[in-house]
Amino acid sequence: MQTKKISIVGAGLIGSLLAIYLRKQGHEVTVFERRQDLRKVDISAGKSINLALSDRGWKPLKEVGLEEDLLKMIIPMKGRIMHDKSGQITFQPYGKEGQAINSISRGGLNGLLMDKAETLGVQFKFQYKCLDVDFEQTSLSLYDGKTNQIIKFDLIFGTDGAFSAVRAAMQKLDRFTYSQSYIPHGYKELVIPATETGDFAIDKNGLHIWPRGEYMLIALPNMDGSFTVTLFLPFEGEGYAFESLNTDEEILSFFQEVFPDALKHMPTLLDDFRANPASSLVTVKSYPWIKNNILLLGDAAHAVVPFYGQGMNCGFEDCFELNQTIEKFGDDWATIFKEFNSTRPQNANAIADLALENFVEMRDKVADENFLLRKKIEAHINKLYPKRWIPQYSMVTFNSSISYSKAMAKGKLQRKIMDKVMSSPDITASWKNLDFELLIKELEEN
Ligand SMILES: Cc1cc2nc3c(=O)[nH]c(=O)nc-3n(C[C@H](O)[C@H](O)[C@H](O)COP(=O)(O)OP(=O)(O)OC[C@H]3O[C@@H](n4cnc5c(N)ncnc54)[C@H](O)[C@@H]3O)c2cc1C
Incomplete structure (x- = not known):
């Protein structure tokens, strides 16, 4: 296979896995990331701290040789653990005996992927922000905090997330279809810390859900004995909403009324509530994902709401399928891009819609x-x-x-x-x- 000079914009989960695949195919791969190296600096604020990894994500991670490392990092969650208002708990298995989704640290997984990519020879350039893309020249305009450089490549991949600069440049082109929609709810991350003896305060073998119609709390276990708790709540409106939870009394009385059995495990609730932002939840659909030698993948092409736990899994599956297409068509990149673009977007659109439907199921129906x-x-x-x-x-x-x-x-x-x-x-x-x-x-x- 002819070696190509490839650039990937964004060293998130998807860009880092893609870098491994492309490097394994023998290409010269450079990844530009606007933030600092997350292995050295904590940049987790504003992103979910842990995620549910399931089969579609596991398959490519195994294919690139990471299964052994993954097994040390995951906590299997075999089903939903439902908490009703009176504190009664019921367990609903996700699948058959032996089937589980896996709680994994976002930073830990991203770091693992970067380490693997670097071992293979991928170059990461941190604090390089992509400002623009020239689709005729296959070049990137990159800002490193001091100067602006234009660098040419053979191929460019945009994996720079839901608010992608590569996609923004594509949006200026003729016949690019794009939609972005927000749900009325936002999310805020909170914590159930480990007990004084370092144990899990609640059962670690499932994904905890407190379904309350318009309000919902979920909790996923972490390796250190804590749980990352996510509160989903409308930003505004009648009833409880982020805009109406301001004072300590308001926050506490909301939890006392709606999530009393979670509250008793949340001694740092007020501090966490103040420290962490209420973030929005967006669905992005776009088409086509290609223009000349440039391709979008992951959230840059298709951001989905998190209620099916599939955004990352779908992005990993993008990488898996792209790699299969490369194996099929070798050096014929025009055909690889065309083929990928003819099959993959419809699947991303499907999971985007399913994720929205599943929000209703999770918050209203599971009880x-x-x-x-x-x-x-x-x-x-x-x-x-x-x-x-x-x-x-x-x-x-x-x-x-x-x-x-x-x-x-x-x-x-x-x-x-x-x-x-x-x-x-x-x-x-x-x-x-x-x-x-x-x-x-x-x-x-x-
Ligand atoms: C609350 C929440 C919970 C979630 N839970 C799950 C789950 O359980 N399971 C699951 O599968 N998915 C989940 N997701 C979805 C998952 O987080 C995303 O699908 C995944 O992070 C997408 O990865 P990505 O690499 O495409 O984008 P990102 O993770 O957003 O990474 C993009 C990278 O590009 C960089 N970047 C951005 N702009 C530029 C630029 N101009 N120049 C250079 N670099 C740039 C960013 O700094 C970032 O590092 C969840 C999402 C949310 C919000």
């Missing part, structure tokens, strides 16, 4: 008895026909061989069938007598 029965029936059908009826959550989270768009289409059909099943008045008592074979046939005939 609903009908919903739980529906899940139970679906799990039963899946047990009877493991390959023919896979619940949508499992298709997205544990079956990377099923594309996001297929998972969305199949999930819609399953929902339609289940809506009919659930409309039967005595379903709670009679569901075991359903003709499951008929349901499967209905699914497969559509």
Whole structure:
């Protein structure tokens, strides 16, 4: 393969994995990152501290040789641990026995990817901000805090996140389709610290959820015994909102009323509430992701809300699929870009929509008895026909061989069938007598 001089803009999770793949293909890779090196300086503010890593992300990380390191960094979460208002706890498995999503530190994973990339010979240039892109010259305009340089490359990849400068330059071109939308809710990160003996204050084997309609709290475990807690709340409006939680009394009485059993594990609540920003949640869709020798990947191409835990996983899968396309077409970069751009965006759009839908499921439905029965029936059908009826959550989270768009289409059909099943008045008592074979046939005939 002909060695190319490649630049990647953004050394986040996706840019760092992409650098590994491209370097392994034998290319000369330089990554420009506007911030300092996160392995030396803590720059976690404003980003989620930990993330849920699932199959679509795991597969490429394993492919580039990181599985052993990952196993030392993860805490498997086997299901949702639901907390109702009275403090009652119920456990809902995410999938089958042995299936779990994995809590992992964002900084730890990003650092691991950078270390691996550097070992392979990738060059990272920190505190270089991309200001503009010349699509005819394949060049970047980069500012290092003192001077502005224009540097030419053979290929450029934009992995500079949801507010990408590379994408902003593409947006100025003709026939670039772009949408950006915010939900009314923002998020703020809080903490459940480890106990005095260094243990986890609550069960570490699941993703904790306190679903309260418009308000929701979740908690993911960290290796040091703490939990990163994320509060989702409308920015403004009637009822509780970030704009109306200002004084210590307001913050405390909100938690006392809505999340009392979480509050008792949050001794630093008031400090954390003040220290951490309320950040917005954006969905970005764009098309095409290519222009000449320049390609967008990760959040730069498709930012999604975090309610399916798939933004990073989807970006990692971008890298995996791009690598497969490179293996297929070798040096023919025009075809590689074209092929990738013809298949991948529709999948990113699908997970963007699914993530928005899942917000409603997480905050409103997971505590609903009908919903739980529906899940139970679906799990039963899946047990009877493991390959023919896979619940949508499992298709997205544990079956990377099923594309996001297929998972969305199949999930819609399953929902339609289940809506009919659930409309039967005595379903709670009679569901075991359903003709499951008929349901499967209905699914497969559509
Ligand atoms: C609250 C929250 C929770 C989440 N939880 C999950 C989860 O559980 N599972 C999951 O899969 N996903 C999750 N996500 C999504 C995930 O964080 C993103 O999808 C992922 O970070 C995207 O990685 P990226 O490398 O594309 O972009 P980013 O992580 O944003 O990295 C972009 C990099 O580019 C740099 N950069 C930006 N502009 C420039 C410039 N002009 N020049 C040079 N460098 C630049 C930035 O400094 C940054 O380092 C969550 C997101 C949020 C907000």
